[in-house]
Amino acid sequence: MSGGDPPRYQGQGKGQGIEGGPERLYVVTAGRDRAAEPVPLDLVTLIVSRGKPARGMQPEHAAILRMCTRPLSLVEISAYTGLPASTVSVLLTDLVDGGQVETRAPVPAAELPDPKLLEAVMDGLRKL
């Protein structure tokens, strides 16, 4: 009954997405393994570009700017680029620092969620 493997959006085959294993990831983040600043980027932080990519920009940065003309979560960027979420987080921190993207933080974590928020989610689910 399993739905099988989900489609892999990082490409139909070789030559798409970002390849090359850990060394490649090391290169695209210039050796940083995590964001330098504790910018609170969550898997579901929504990212929106503030402008078009500049000439000479690192391709990964440019790709993120192009795909975030509408809001897109960090984890969706990870799926579409084929880069790990941890790597995307580093790349996004560069763009946040440079003022090139706007972030829309998740609903703040709390001991217990706001009942109003839960009611909104239930209303939304009922429409499914």
Place this chain on the structure above:
Amino acid sequence: MDFANSEAAAGPQAGDALPASARSAVKVVVVGGFGVGKTTLVGAVSEIRPLTTEETMTQAGAGVDSLVGAEHKTETTVAMDFGRISIDERLVLYLFGTPGQERFWFLWKGLFEGALGAVVLIDTRRLEISFSVVNRLEERGVPFVIAVNNFPDSPCHPMSDIRAALDLPDHVPMVTCDARDRSSSRDVLMALMRYLHSLTTAPRSDSD
């Protein structure tokens, strides 16, 4: 090979883009063993086809360590599938289908932090996998409901037997579902939301 011209890096198709008005997102984690139907459930309710995010794990099991000096470690790629539901013009719900083994949970920083709660998807043919999941979530204080995925050849256990087998507190809701079915999977999420809502409005019993 060329990332800049790669179709894969183009992002979502027009129909999969969120409205510009989307302001904020919330998470629900669907936890379960391999083959229990996590991605099926996520796909049944998601407005986009489930996507996959991957992280690299070193064989040492240290999680997301620095890759520097990792030349002699074996790298394993771990995948996690997720889907999305636009709740309204401003709010988005993300659903993550996560392996039951706790060591995978740390690969995605913040997976459980800030999550509204979790669904533990259970296959009664392999109940034993679920013990540790239930324990780990309780330790972390993540509220959860149990959803029993009804496979055609599943033995038919009364819910009370499953509750006893998992040593589950009385207040944790249990539902049965067909993870292939949209409304059935939606009802699982509704059960979680109702439970969370009850936790916010009723005083929590701290007896257990």
